[in-house]
Amino acid sequence: MKNASNPSVQHFKTFIHEHPLLIKEIKHGKMSLQEAYEQYVLLGEEDPSWNKYKPNHDKNDSNDTTSNQLYQKLWKHIEKLDANQVETHINDLNGAIDNVMTLIDQFKQYRNNQTGQSQSDNFFYKPKD
Known part of the structure; x- marks a missing residue:
């Protein structure tokens, strides 16, 4: 019997390989693979929020993600207080x-x-x- 996979999962696999920064966030634990897939299904491939995960995004976007990461770390520490x-x-x-x-x-x-x-x-x- 042939193992047929859901087409949307196959599209997500292709999509995630086109967005290496998203893979990096998943590996660092900033986002789970399940969360990324759910956002992919809800927002679609063409949503502008995915641009920050492309390899050729602007330096300004990286500054925004750096400050966003700083805020996320700060909130994690505040939650632990x-x-x-x-x-x-x-x-x-x-x-x-x-x-x-x-x-x-x-x-x-x-x-x-x-x-x-x-x-x-x-x-x-x-x-x-």
Whole structure:
């Protein structure tokens, strides 16, 4: 018995070989093969979104994909953040800032006291002629 494959799968295989950057994204785990196939079926071959996966796309497109990849990485890191740990770190930082502000206020009070005493000591001082 002959193993007949779905024609749309055969077209997708041809399509994916014409878009090596799409293969690269699949290999790097940025997109699954299933996702690529579903987009292929929904959008079709002629959709402009596939242009960025062609080997001769513009340098501007590569800059866009680089910044897009940066945003994707950033969102992945944000999704992995534990809100409780972030809150703990913020509270610790807030406490440290409060301590520094208290120290500065104490230094200012000490300095004002020092200058106030020296002025009051010299209030009755009159130099001799």
